[in-house]
Amino acid sequence: MFDVIVVGARVAGAPTAMLLARQGHRVLVVDRAQFPSDVISTHLLHVPAVATLRRWGLLERVLASGPPPHEFFRMDFGAFAIAGPPPAVDGERYPYCVRRTVLDKVLVDAAAEAGAEVRERFTVEGLLVEDGAVVGIQGRDQSGTLVTERTRLVVGADGLRSTVARAVGAGYYHETPALTATYYAYYRGVSGRGTEIYNLGDRAVVVFPTNDDLACVFVACPTKDFGRFRTDVEGEYLAAIDRVPDLAARVRAGERVERMRATADLPNFFRTACGPGWALVGDAGYHKDPCLAAGIMDAFICAELLTESVHSGLTGDRPMAAALADYVTRRDGWFLPYLDLTTQLAAMEPPPPERVALLAAIAADPAESSRFFGVLQGSTPVGEYLSPDNVQRIMAAAAAR
Structure with a gap:
């Protein structure tokens, strides 16, 4: 019997499996793909994601594949452009765009090295449920053999159209259709x-x-x-x-x-992300339009939040239900402002004059431009940057210039 079974082994599932295995838990991670393999993705690693890979001890492997550093960001609005480097995070200065054939393979290998059992070309067909709680999975291995595995927790890291989310009936909220x-x-x-x-x-x-x-x-x-x-x-x-x-x-x-x-058909939403014997991580539980190219970074953040909570539940520091509920609260508190910002940008509607004026003021100040890119990459909280006091500060500085 496993402590945790993770369904999906890409940028949310493989780190979840790796981190839990590093903490000494018995983990199985399964995926229908065989690695290396590609997947639809913006595949941008914002600077916080690069810093996370460094913290996990994986950055050198990723960079060995030769992606060039992005020395600057440029957002061109026609009449003006916001340009400059994003702010550094934990000593890391540059974003990278890494092919998923490279990144996902590094993460899957790291999960295996940490002690997680990795089964590729494994298709989950359903969940085992007893007394209203999920207790395992049923699926077919690469030979087509029907396999049943039991666990204390099933984590759905299987993306936008998650089999796990569908099986448990996870509901949607803060939902906006594809834009x-x-x-x-x-x-x-x-x-x-x-x-x-x-x-x-x-x-x-x-x-x-x-x-x-x-x-x-x-x-x-x-x-x-x-x-x-x-x-x-x-x-x-x-x-x-x-x-x-x-x-x-x-x-x-x-x-x-x-x-x-x-x-296409990329909706914006949160899903209910936990219940008896199950949890969701990455796109399975939180998805938004790719206009900020933040999916990989978001998956890394979710993986760390979830593993922290799951570890406390598995070790008995607190009840698993309370630990998972805390994970969802923290996830939603961090990502809701980014979900709102994303739906505003992805709508591709003419911006109101006050937003145009703010963006033009940011573009005129190199230091402010860098801080703005910190918002887009998640190192500067959206609510803090777009607060009335900070917006007033930006506009006053522009007027003074």
Whole structure:
């Protein structure tokens, strides 16, 4: 019998398994994939996520794959641009965009090295429930054999369309339907020295330098335009990029090296994230539009919050139900402001004049620009930065200049 079974072994599940195994718990982590393998993802590691990998002892392995540091962020609004480096976190200065074939494999290997049992190509078909509590999983291994495993806790780390969440009937709250759809492709000969974000009103274009001297080039549109976009994906994709002349020239001169990929139906929500014998972590319990490219960082934060609570429950420091409830309270308290900010940005609606004025004031001050990027990467709390007093400070400094 296991202490914890984690369903899903990517950026939320593998760290959860690793951290619990490092604390001496008997952990099984299963995933239907075989690693290394790719997955739809913005795959950006904001600076706090880079600092987390350093703390876990995994950063050197990830950087050995050769992703370039993003020396600056640039958010171009047409009339002005916010540009500069994001603030450092625990000595780490740069974000990185790391292919999921690299990152997920490092995390899965680290879970195994910590003592977790890893089973790849394992498909969970259902949960075992006794007296109203989850007590295990049932699924098929890579040979197709039906397998049953029992545990004190099942953790669903199996993403947006979580089998675990569906099986336990986890409800939604703070829910907003999908706001954008995104297409992206990898190019050679396009990379700059950092992250480029172009806000074009009804379109957004993003460039992330990544492994193998490639750049990941995203184009996002509002969901109301998705039907038109997918009737001519190539034309709509390039038409958006053509609205940024310098980037368009680089893309036209570059070489696309992989097929185009699409993301759609990406809702914004919290799910009820715990119950008798189960918990949810990562996208399974909290999901938002990818416009902030914060999914990996969020998964790392959730994994640490959950493992801290689960450890206290497994060791008897407090009842497991209370420990898991505390995890959800802490998770929601931290992420709700980011969920609200995300839905505002992803709506792609004309911003009110006061927001335009604030962004222009930020753009005019390099130090303020860096602090602003701290909000986007999660090192500066949203509520603190956008408080009336701080906004007044920013505007007063702009007026003084």
